[in-house]
Amino acid sequence: MFAPVSTPALAIREVSFLVLAIAMFIFIVVAGLTVYAIIRFRRRPGDDGREPPQVYGSTQIELAWTVVPFLIVIVLFLTTTRYIFAIEGRSPTADALEVTIVGNQWWWEIRYPRLGIVTANELHVPVSDPADPRPTFITLQSADVIHSFWIPQLAGKTDVIPGKTNRMWIDPNTPGTYVGQCAEFCGVQHAGMLLTVTVHPKEEFALWVAAQQAAAPDLPEVRAGRDVFTSVACINCHTVRGTPANGVFGPDLTHLMSRATLGAGVAPNTRENLRAWVNDPASLKPGALMPAMKVSGSELDQLVAYLVTLR
Amino acid sequence: MSVLIPPIATPAPATVPTGGLARLHEWVITVDHKRLGVMYVLAGLAFFVIAGLEAGVIRWQLAVAGNTVVSPQVFNRLFTVHGTTMVFMVGIPIVFGFGNYLVPLMIGARDLAFPRLNAFGFWVFLFGGLLLYFSFLGGDGLYGAGSAPDVGWFAYAPLTGRAFSPGNSTDYWNLSILVMGFGTVATSINLIATTLAMRCRGMSLERLPLYVWMMLVVSGMTVLALPPLSAAQIMLLLDRFLGAHFFDTQAGGSAVMWQHFFWFFGHPEVYILMVPGFAMVSEIIPVFSRKVIFGYPMVVAASLAIGFLSMTVWAHHMFAVGMGAPLNSAFAASTMLIAIPTGIKIFNWVATMYGGRIRFATPMLFACAFLFQFLCAGLTGIILSVVPFNWQLTDSYFVVAHFHFVLVGSLIFTIFGAIYYWFPKVTGRLLSERLGRWHFWLFVVGFNLTFLPMHWAGMLGMPRRIYTYPADRGWDLWNLIASLGVPFQAAAVLVFLVNVAISLRRGLSAGDDPWDAWTLEWATTSPPPPYNFETAPVVASRRPLWDLKHPDDPDGPHE
Numbered sequence: 084m085f086a087p088v089s090t091p092a093l094a095i096r097e098v099s100f101l102v103l104a105i106a107m108f109i110f111i112v113v114a115g116l117t118v119y120a121i122i123r124f125r126r127r128p129g130d131d132g133r134e135p136p137q138v139y140g141s142t143q144i145e146l147a148w149t150v151v152p153f154l155i156v157i158v159l160f161l162t163t164t165r166y167i168f169a170i171e172g173r174s175p176t177a178d179a180l181e182v183t184i185v186g187n188q189w190w191w192e193i194r195y196p197r198l199g200i201v202t203a204n205e206l207h208v209p210v211s212d213p214a215d216p217r218p219t220f221i222t223l224q225s226a227d228v229i230h231s232f233w234i235p236q237l238a239g240k241t242d243v244i245p246g247k248t249n250r251m252w253i254d255p256n257t258p259g260t261y262v263g264q265c266a267e268f269c270g271v272q273h274a275g276m277l278l279t280v281t282v283h284p285k286e287e288f289a290l291w292v293a294a295q296q297a298a299a300p301d302l303p304e305v306r307a308g309r310d311v312f313t314s315v316a317c318i319n320c321h322t323v324r325g326t327p328a329n330g331v332f333g334p335d336l337t338h339l340m341s342r343a344t345l346g347a348g349v350a351p352n353t354r355e356n357l358r359a360w361v362n363d364p365a366s367l368k369p370g371a372l373m374p375a376m377k378v379s380g381s382e383l384d385q386l387v388a389y390l391v392t393l394r
Numbered sequence: 395m396s397v398l399i400p401p402i403a404t405p406a407p408a409t410v411p412t413g414g415l416a417r418l419h420e421w422v423i424t425v426d427h428k429r430l431g432v433m434y435v436l437a438g439l440a441f442f443v444i445a446g447l448e449a450g451v452i453r454w455q456l457a458v459a460g461n462t463v464v465s466p467q468v469f470n471r472l473f474t475v476h477g478t479t480m481v482f483m484v485g486i487p488i489v490f491g492f493g494n495y496l497v498p499l500m501i502g503a504r505d506l507a508f509p510r511l512n513a514f515g516f517w518v519f520l521f522g523g524l525l526l527y528f529s530f531l532g533g534d535g536l537y538g539a540g541s542a543p544d545v546g547w548f549a550y551a552p553l554t555g556r557a558f559s560p561g562n563s564t565d566y567w568n569l570s571i572l573v574m575g576f577g578t579v580a581t582s583i584n585l586i587a588t589t590l591a592m593r594c595r596g597m598s599l600e601r602l603p604l605y606v607w608m609m610l611v612v613s614g615m616t617v618l619a620l621p622p623l624s625a626a627q628i629m630l631l632l633d634r635f636l637g638a639h640f641f642d643t644q645a646g647g648s649a650v651m652w653q654h655f656f657w658f659f660g661h662p663e664v665y666i667l668m669v670p671g672f673a674m675v676s677e678i679i680p681v682f683s684r685k686v687i688f689g690y691p692m693v694v695a696a697s698l699a700i701g702f703l704s705m706t707v708w709a710h711h712m713f714a715v716g717m718g719a720p721l722n723s724a725f726a727a728s729t730m731l732i733a734i735p736t737g738i739k740i741f742n743w744v745a746t747m748y749g750g751r752i753r754f755a756t757p758m759l760f761a762c763a764f765l766f767q768f769l770c771a772g773l774t775g776i777i778l779s780v781v782p783f784n785w786q787l788t789d790s791y792f793v794v795a796h797f798h799f800v801l802v803g804s805l806i807f808t809i810f811g812a813i814y815y816w817f818p819k820v821t822g823r824l825l826s827e828r829l830g831r832w833h834f835w836l837f838v839v840g841f842n843l844t845f846l847p848m849h850w851a852g853m854l855g856m857p858r859r860i861y862t863y864p865a866d867r868g869w870d871l872w873n874l875i876a877s878l879g880v881p882f883q884a885a886a887v888l889v890f891l892v893n894v895a896i897s898l899r900r901g902l903s904a905g906d907d908p909w910d911a912w913t914l915e916w917a918t919t920s921p922p923p924p925y926n927f928e929t930a931p932v933v934a935s936r937r938p939l940w941d942l943k944h945p946d947d948p949d950g951p952h953e
Contacts, residue, residue: 084786084853092786099783106773113740117765120747124683125754134944135751139952140689148741149734156730159780163730164723166782171719188558228553229649231714231789235855239785240714245552245643247650249716262867266714266789266857268546270553271466274860370466 084235088257088282089211091170091238098166105155170239173252175220180208183222186230186243186265188372189272190334190347200295201322203334204347206280209288211254217285218254228270234263234280242267255282264348271370277348298325299337299393308389311382320373323393333373339393346371358387425509426924427494430516432820434491435813437520438484442806444527445479446887448472450880453844457877459865469861470544471563475526477547478567481663482574483523485801488809489670490515490581493609495820497585499915499922500603502594502931507587515580522573529566543567546859548660549630551641551652556634565634572627575620582613582620589613594914596933600694600953603913603936604687607694608673611701615662615669618705623659626652650715657708665704668800669697671808672739675761678815679743681911682758683750686949689742690936696735696742703732713784722781729779736772740765755909756830760811763838767803771796774849792852798845810837810890817897818904822920825901829893833886840882847872912937 087093175181184206185192193202208219223232223243230243232251241251255261265276283291301309312318313327320333328336342352346368350356359366362383363375378386421429452472455463464472494512498505506512529542543563545553554564589602589610602610630652632638639645641652680687687693706728713722743765752758774796778784787793810833818824851872856863863869907916916939918927935941935949 084855091782095782095786098780099777099786102777102780102783106777110769110773113744113769114766117744117747117762117769120744120750121752121762124747124750124752126751130751134684135749137686137947137949137952138688138745138749139686140692144745145689145692145738145742149738152734152737156734159776160723160727160730163726163780163782167719167722167726170782171722228558229550233789233855233857235786239782240788241785242714242716244649244715246646246648247716263855264857264860267550268470268553268859270558271470271544273470274466274862 087236088259088261089237089253089255091251091253092236094166094170095239098162101162102159105159109155173218175252176216176218178217179252180217180219181222182206182208182219183224184232184243186223186225186227186232186269187332188227188270189265189276189368191276191278192226192334195292198292198296200292201335202295202338203342204278204344205342206278207288207291208253208255208280208282209285210258210282211256213256216254218252220250220252223249223251229267230265230269230276231267232263232278233266234261234278236261237263237280240266253280255280258282258284258287262348272368275347275349275368275371277344279343279348294341294394295338297338299323301325302392305385305389305392308385308387311378311386312389315376315378316374317376317386336390336393340391341394354387354391357390358383361386361390425505425513427498427506427509427512428820428922428924428926430512431491431493431495434487434494434516434519437523438486438488438491441479441483441487441523443887443891445476445484446884448476448479450884452476453877453880455861456863456873458874459863459870461862464861466861467544470546470859471542473859474543474546474549474567478526478543478571479523480801481547481667482571483519483526485667485805486574486578487519487523489612489667489805490578490585492670492674492809492812492816493585493612494581496816496915497588497606497609498592499819499918499926500606500913501589501592501597502914502927502933503588503592504925504927506584507592508584511580512584515577515584518577518580519574522570522577525573526566526570529563529570548656549652550656551630551649552643552647554630554634554652555642555644557642557644565631568627568630568634572624572631575624575627578616579620582616585609585613586617594931594933600691601933601936604676604690604693604697605673605913608669608676608697611697612666612669612673615666615701615704619659619662619666622655626655626659629655650712653712653715654709657711658705660711661708662704664797664800665700667805669700671764671805672697674808674812674815675743675764676739677911677913678757678761678811679746681815681909682753682755682761683747684753685746685750686937686940686952687742688745688748690953693739693742696738699735700732703728703735707732710779710784711788713781714788726779726781730776733772733776733779740769740772755814756825756827756834757811757815757909759831759834760807760814763834764804764807764811767799767807767841771799771804774799787852789858790852791848791856791858794858795845795848795852798848803841803845807837807841810834815909816915817894818908819915819920819922821898821901822904823897823901824904824908825897826893829889829896833889833893836882836886836889840879840884840886843879843882844876845879847875851876907939910943912939914938917942 087096181197183194183196191204193206209217211217223241225243225245231240232243233240237253237255241249259282261280263278265273318328318330320330322329322335324337345352345356345360349368361376364371364373455461455469545559545564589606629640633640633642639647641647643649709725710729778787814825814830851869854868856869904920906920914931937949941948
């Protein structure tokens with residue numbers, strides 16, 4: 084959160100420095116007074132045992148230490164409100180990118196409704212130049228329990244709640260990849276529910292969109308693997324556009340190999356890890372809801388050979 | 395004119411059956427507020443040790459990135475049971491145990507208003523607590539899933555629904571809290587009735603010791619805040635067993651409603667735990683500073699203000715839920731407002747020390763550490779009330795650090811101080827000062843090692859409740875330091891237990907009034923006889939024993 088690259092996160096850092104400064108100031112004053120009282124008024128050796136003068140109170144002093152905090156609170160409250168409305172009040176412009184993110188136990192489905200793209204765990208957005216703003220507005224929904232969407236460098240958290248649709252926005256000004264993860268406890272693999280946001284320059288983003296919109300390749304040399312894929316339970320949960328696989332409970336695999344990680348960030352998306360994952364997801368992510376597929380060794384080889392062509 | 399009956403000697407013990415079993419029987423059937431108070435505190439301390447061990451395993455697992463000491467399933471059970479235990483089975487019983495023991499003594503009464511209700515409250519709490527731990531043995535239930543609750547101590551719906559939490563572990567959590575809640579409400583009603591109806595002659599409300607005032611406020615908050623929690627638990631029970639849909643989002647229920655119910659209890663609960671801590675230091679600081687509390691009426695007013703405002707802040711746990719800007723602003727305002735009466739109290743305590751002659755016996759050491767750590771806790775509380783900043787910090791380790799500064803750095807510290815302060819009254823013997831200092835310094839070092847770095851880890855983006863983390867996120871060092879604090883804290887608690895064990899048998903004899911204190915409990919013997927006072931005392935000021943010791947300068951005219 085101290086290296087923000089998007090307006091909401093920048094605004095939060097601004098207000099946070101103010102609040103931290105006020106808190107530090109209060110701490111120094113009050114702790115200083117306390118230390119002074121402790122040292123100055125400690126009982127010293129040779130104390131005559133007489134009681135010190137009894138002071139029962141002072142209306143002026145007590146009034147002062149009620150009014151001063153009250154003034155600080157007013158300043159803080161007005162500042163807070165200004166920033167709340169600035170961040171929450173922004174409405175999408177016509178050229179804003181619309182994304183819907185659906186929280187699942189324990190991965191993120193990412194949909195671009197206007198572009199016809201469905202992917203998972205890795206959000207790609209265009210850079211938003213202040214001269215040529217291209218903000219991304221995100222609609223958050225949950226398929227099961229409560230999750231929370233949090234990319235510290237881009238914005239604060241917004242909860243992802245079943246039965247409730249939340250909205251938030253980002254406008255990252257620097258290309259790069261930013262990491263975040265689910266921030267509301269959501270079950271066994273809450274820790275294994277990471278996501279990344281990749282911010283592309285405009286042309287690069289257009290290329291990414293085009294690649295994602297393409298149909299899955301259908302290479303004859305991996306036909307055997309494709310047949311395994313469509314004949315076992317994979318297709319109950321996964322979609323590969325252009326094949327009979329149209330399940331919706333798991334991530335869309337049409338462009339599986341365009342993603343950098345497996346299992347929502349728990350392992351790099353290599354051929355070996357993919358094989359281990361298909362054989363038994365729990366070996367990489369204990370508690371993951373995808374069952375071990377229990378296919379024979381040769382079928383597993385064919386299956387993985389097919390999956391790695393899904394670029 | 396204050397007249398106090400001089401303390402009388404302990405009466406010769408009646409012919410009681412001897413032997414361990416007979417003594418145990420006596421404790422089981424007792425309705426005496428002092429014995430019940432002691433049992434509350436002992437049970438609370440036993441659960442404290444258990445919850446501490448659970449926390450130790452949590453820190454062991456998180457000490458380094460990618461650790462595999464426990465599985466994610468076990469980790470989730472550990473933090474759920476740790477949190478539930480600390481809040482419901484350590485904090486609540488210890489603060490109400492002290493209230494049980496001290497309130498009648500401080501107001502010159504012979505017992506609580508409803509002694510049998512009091513015993514009921516204790517046993518309901520104890521078996522409710524055991525029910526939670528029984529889930530480790532019996533939680534598998536019919537479905538074979540989970541062996542202890544693993545949904546987090548605030549158990550957000552719909553994770554607690556049948557669909558996501560099969561088996562019976564969540565039911566153990568649910569019923570345990572429901573049952574313990576009845577006990578806590580019963581005890582609160584008892585304390586209110588006692589304080590309002592059984593004060594000795596001369597003790598008007600404006601002469602009530604601050605401890606009693608604050609326990610009255612706490613009891614009031616409990617009576618208002620706990621029933622909504624019980625209602626929510628009953629709704630959850632209906633959801634899980636009778637197919638109701640209060641929180642079942644798949645059938646149109648509301649997940650957010652659970653949060654409103656839970657935090658409508660959960661935030662007053664923080665003050666229900668913390669105000670008794672304020673109550674304890676409000677007795678300790680004046681006695682060890684040798685000065686009357688500065689601004690008694692202001693401290694009482696601040697307590698009442700906290701009690702009132704605590705009912706209005708609950709949704710500050712929900713700033714990321716998407717309540718909308720107006721509601722977020724309103725709850726930010728109420729949360730910031732509650733900082734004012736809380737701050738006033740700190741100023742009053744420091745002003746009490748100012749100009750005093752401070753004796754640094756162990757109770758005062760704990761009270762001083764409390765002042766600094768509570769100042770931190772309060773300031774991080776303000777930081778969290780700034781909604782946009784909260785969006786970054788909520789559900790991160792910053793929050794974990796914040797509430798441990800409240801509940802350990804402030805509450806547990808005041809409880810330890812209070813144990814050193816009132817142990818001589820309860821047992822007739824002083825705890826060892828030398829071991830007390832070891833306990834104090836080990837605990838201060840260990841506590842701050844563990845919980846200070848968590849602020850930083852949270853600001854660096856580490857969410858709470860993750861069973862492991864990758865090495866490339868910059869959290870390693872802070873987690874390692876946090877885990878290194880654990881042995882210090884464990885050693886501190888061990889020293890404390892040794893101190894209690896040794897001092898019980900060989901501690902210095904305390905006499906009636908070892909600290910030269912001013913409230914009524916020090917006017918009777920240590921330990922007090924079953925009927926507390928030979929003759930009902932009569933008081934003429936807020937510090938009856940001061941009047942007795944300084945007949946030339948009684949408090950009355952100054953008040």
